[in-house]
Amino acid sequence: MRTLRLLFLALIIAVALPAPQAKAIDPVTIAILGPIAMKAAAAAKPYLVRAGINSAKCMWKMFKAIFEMGYFPYGLGKMACGNLHNGLIYTFRGCIAPCKLILQTLLLPVYMIGIDIQN
Helix, strand or coil: CHHHHHHHHHHHHHHHCCCCCCCCCCHHHHHHHHHHHHHHHHHHHHHHHHHHHHHHHHHHHHHHHHHHCCHHHHHHHHHHCCCHHHHHHHHHHHHHHHHHHHHHHHHHHHHHCCCCCCC
């Protein structure tokens, strides 16, 4: 009940208080800070490119793990058709795939900051 009261209080405050207005920056300030911002962007470019590439690799691994989840029903079907050995292999691959997906999802922020972990 207390949590509900706090939620309503926060909602009332959020609705009652005016939102901050956007203010324009003086053109002279923009002219002065523009070249500095361009230098900072140029210095950060290699790190951002590396982080983007590593994130794409991680997302590809996540996609593969999602695809591998289909091995579970495929393996069950193979076992039902009489191919026990291959069916068990595919079933185990399908059981491990959600764990791989969780691991890659947890590692995605690490990849996004530019650290490449080979696994």
